Amino acid sequence: MMVSFLIAAVGAAMPLLYATMGELITEKAGNLNLGVEGMMLMGAVMGFSVGLHTGNPYLALLASLIAGAIGAAIYAVLTVSLMSNQVVTGLTLTIFGTGFSSFVGEGFMGTAAPAGIKALSTKIAIPGLYQIPVLGPILFHQDILVYTGYIMVIIVAIYLNKTKMGLNLRAVGENAAAADASGINVSFYKYAHIIVGGAMCGLGGAYMSLVTVPVWQANVVAGRGWIAVALVIFASWKPWKALVGAFVFGGLNILGLRLQSMGIHISQYLVDMLPYAATILIVIISTRKNRKEDMNPADLGVSYFREER
């Protein structure tokens, strides 16, 4: 019972994990993109649409990456080059993405993804790791996107902490003026990470529409983009904590229903409050402790204009 719950929790965590990692690197570049929900929906609908028409799961995933990246690129042009307000621009992206996905998806509402797409949901056991007691079946008997998710966390963690580019990126997010003075191309770093981050959000959306419930339904992402925004803060901008946080929040997402099937009547809606309440607590605690390494990048949300430094 417990194990089956945890296996399901890992699946529920994946859309959150992709979107959270995407938003994490975006915020590391100093940009708060509140368009996560919109980009996830764009990825979800384009992934589903291409999957439906080609039957090829990999083309579908590629389409979702591109759709998320395009959404993020619009945001990047506005906030980086045209220095518009990041909160307002992000919210606009969410409105646009939501409209875009309902509009494109109107034609195939309620349609199931073709058989070829099922390849994405096939559970694969990793030899060796699968033998680990308890953890093995939970973490290492999953679909392919779960494994790419793990790899993504490792890559992002190494990138941020051990590479020169990652160090430069953090400099851009902490103090764009200083980064610029030291010869880092601030605009390039912002653009690159916002766009890659958007692509990851798009993939998170596609996980919802192609793997979690492979039938198209309007507003399939259902607020997970906002949980991802919360998760970045919950994880204090650290990839490893984001992985753990995604498991916890993913588990909470399905906990209420499981408890009810066990005869314990706690409303799913009350359980759903926990991620947000926990995030608020973490924001308060990290601010009070004033621990620099747990706080947001110092230049988060601030437009950088060279002549004003």
Added chain:
Amino acid sequence: MLKVNKRAELPKDREAIIRVGAILCSIVCAGIVLAVMGFNPIQVFREIILGAFGTQMRIQQTVVKAIPLVVTSLGILVAFKMKFWNIGGEGQIMMGAFGAALVALNLPSTLPMPVMLLCMAIVAIVFGGIWAFIPAYFKAKFNTNETIFTLMMNYIAIKWVTYLQFGPWKDPASQGFPRIATFSDNAVMPKLFGIHIGWIIALALVAIIYVFINHTKKGYEITVVGESLETARYAGMNINSIIITAMLISGGLCGLTGMIQASAIEKTLTANISNNYGFTAIITTWLSRLSAPIILVVCIVFAGLLQGGAYLQIAMQVPASVADMIQGIILFFVLGSEFFLQYKVSFAKSEKTTIKEVA
């Protein structure tokens, strides 16, 4: 080589050209998107305008949609003036509606209507205010990040109301359908000229907030705190108290929106009563450049787009979501155009000459 400079001040006519230009560009761009998707863009735009303003009834519908936007935007305005990024309008609306429902469902249905509505409004304002007070308190006390805090508060409020609707407040008379009991008649706002009296409240509030921000001491203090904390501190203002007062007003107005929607539109409390007004209002407030009278205009245009989009679905079988998309495209262009209002882009003559001058 492109060179960007900050503008000193822009003549009014140039500003108008840039703004109109941005909207025209966005309409052309939206038209291209529509054409690619196989619709006749001119017909779509015509139907949207007709749907929003074509008949008296449609104009009334547009006004009904504008009311919550105006009231919420005014609330957001007070917070934004202070550079307090209140993106918790959704939650504050929800809690206001919850407060109003708490009153409407528990006070006797024999109570005179004005008393009932007044009680609902007061409790709604208090509840919305409390929901904004919590992040404001932590901001004032510990300097927590209000953007994140208010955003999270939205979802707690929405889940709370959803819980009530599907759980303890579910109307036993609704035969298993998850809805909360309908308000009695004395808790429903009356109509004047075919539109519920929320429009009078909205108009009055536009005037009140305009005067409050521009012609009162408290309003001035809020503006100063927004422009420079140092100045405010140097002038001996009590910053914490200003932040908390402003947020109580901001959340209170959002709460009032919740009461208006619960009383006049839904006639009960539902989990989708906030209907994204809290987020849309952030955009309308920003586009109005924090001016109460302009908020009125922007909100009517936005409401027209919403109403026109709904009509489009009936008239042309185009999904109503197309209006969201067009809205998004227009906003992208308007947001982008603000750059050209503040900065001047010119071709720098050559990099070399600059270096020579320095040498």
